[in-house]
Amino acid sequence: MAHAVVVGAGIGGLTAALALAHKGWEVTVLERAASIEPVGAGLAVAPNALRALDVIGVGDEVRKLSAIQGRGGIRLPDGRWLARTTAEDAAARYGDPIVLLTRAALVGILAGRLPQGALRVNSRVESVDPATGRVAVRGTAETIEADLVVAADGIRSRTRSALFPGHPEPVYAGVTSWRAIVPLAGETGASETVFASETWGRGLIFGVMPLAGGQVYCYATAAVPPGLRAADERDELLRLFGRWHDPIPALLDAADPAAVLRHDIHSLDTPLPAFHAGRVALLGDAAHPMTPNLGQGACQAMEDAVVLADRVSPGDPAAGLAVYSRERLARTTPIVRRSRSIGRLTRWRNPLAVALRDGAMRAVGRLGPDVASRQGDRVFAWSPRS
Ligand SMILES: Cc1cc2nc3c(=O)[nH]c(=O)nc-3n(C[C@H](O)[C@H](O)[C@H](O)COP(=O)(O)OP(=O)(O)OC[C@H]3O[C@@H](n4cnc5c(N)ncnc54)[C@H](O)[C@@H]3O)c2cc1C
Numbered sequence: 220m221a222h223a224v225v226v227g228a229g230i231g232g233l234t235a236a237l238a239l240a241h242k243g244w245e246v247t248v249l250e251r252a253a254s255i256e257p258v259g260a261g262l263a264v265a266p267n268a269l270r271a272l273d274v275i276g277v278g279d280e281v282r283k284l285s286a287i288q289g290r291g292g293i294r295l296p297d298g299r300w301l302a303r304t305t306a307e308d309a310a311a312r313y314g315d316p317i318v319l320l321t322r323a324a325l326v327g328i329l330a331g332r333l334p335q336g337a338l339r340v341n342s343r344v345e346s347v348d349p350a351t352g353r354v355a356v357r358g359t360a361e362t363i364e365a366d367l368v369v370a371a372d373g374i375r376s377r378t379r380s381a382l383f384p385g386h387p388e389p390v391y392a393g394v395t396s397w398r399a400i401v402p403l404a405g406e407t408g409a410s411e412t413v414f415a416s417e418t419w420g421r422g423l424i425f426g427v428m429p430l431a432g433g434q435v436y437c438y439a440t441a442a443v444p445p446g447l448r449a450a451d452e453r454d455e456l457l458r459l460f461g462r463w464h465d466p467i468p469a470l471l472d473a474a475d476p477a478a479v480l481r482h483d484i485h486s487l488d489t490p491l492p493a494f495h496a497g498r499v500a501l502l503g504d505a506a507h508p509m510t511p512n513l514g515q516g517a518c519q520a521m522e523d524a525v526v527l528a529d530r531v532s533p534g535d536p537a538a539g540l541a542v543y544s545r546e547r548l549a550r551t552t553p554i555v556r557r558s559r560s561i562g563r564l565t566r567w568r569n570p571l572a573v574a575l576r577d578g579a580m581r582a583v584g585r586l587g588p589d590v591a592s593r594q595g596d597r598v599f600a601w602s603p604r605s
Pocket of ligand 1: 227228230377396398484502504505515518
């Protein structure tokens, strides 16, 4: 049986391992961490990614564990709506709405379907030889032979740097981000009816996304220099967003300071020349790290995974890898670019520029859900065969 080694057990690596196993590959997933517990945050899974998950038979389980991004839209810090959307509009257009779940839930579903013994934690890959498919694991004399290596080793991918030495690294996108999962208890003062919303201020964004099970996923970004950290990140969020519309202050009050994650955002502004070399495929953030503005980083990793498994046959991996590379570069490059462009708009602070930006969003919102949704067609209408 042909053997595929997947480097990294993030959402991309796990989806790739399942997709390849479905196609008859023997898979080994090597993860450097001691466990695959993901960061405590939520994830928006868009219709395109749900279709990818359907290919490997987990789409319905994900739908079942998710909250639907119901009524929602874009707001101003004082609470006024700039544009409204509903889950029904998205479902009518794409077959599914955007759904929301915790990263832990998604990783749990994917990992739970892996073939017995496929996942090896505490296994940091030191090097990958694209010509032979030999994979060296740190601390062991062992070299694993693979017919196909899938490098899903994330935004700081060492495999990417080794395959494309000298290629520019991901660059700071001008914003830092915070994420937290907050319990939605009555005593927090947060309304029981929390709308999915993203609120745009001057150089600031705050997102509120209801999850299943009485929790809310909150995220925020701020245009600041890279590397800054606060002694207490929840206090920093209260300083920046504590006077914004309900339920933002109550959600921040209810957040556990220790559970607030902060990361600077980077994106690969110069696309790679290819997503493969020899027997190695790059996938997910290893291939196309992007800003989170379209909520597509993990969704594109899931698309990558099912396309890779479909195009690469165990008999002749090299031919299929070139096809995978070509198709996925064409698909992901405009998405990375568009995400970055939206990210730039979120950094604006100049009051006049911000008023113009907000006016444009309001105008699009007034044209109705059809016009607003049409902008998402290129991203969300994807299907595994398109
Ligand atoms: C604030 C924020 C919000 C986001 N929101 C969304 C969203 O709503 N929807 C969405 O689709 N995307 C979102 N994204 C993007 C998404 O998180 C990423 O695109 C996605 O997690 C990438 O998955 P991956 O599997 O490619 O990489 P990772 O999740 O980074 O996984 C890489 C794995 O490889 C392992 N690894 C690394 N090096 C080695 C090695 N040498 N040997 C073995 N293992 C190794 C790592 O430990 C890790 O487990 C968001 C990102 C951010 C920052």
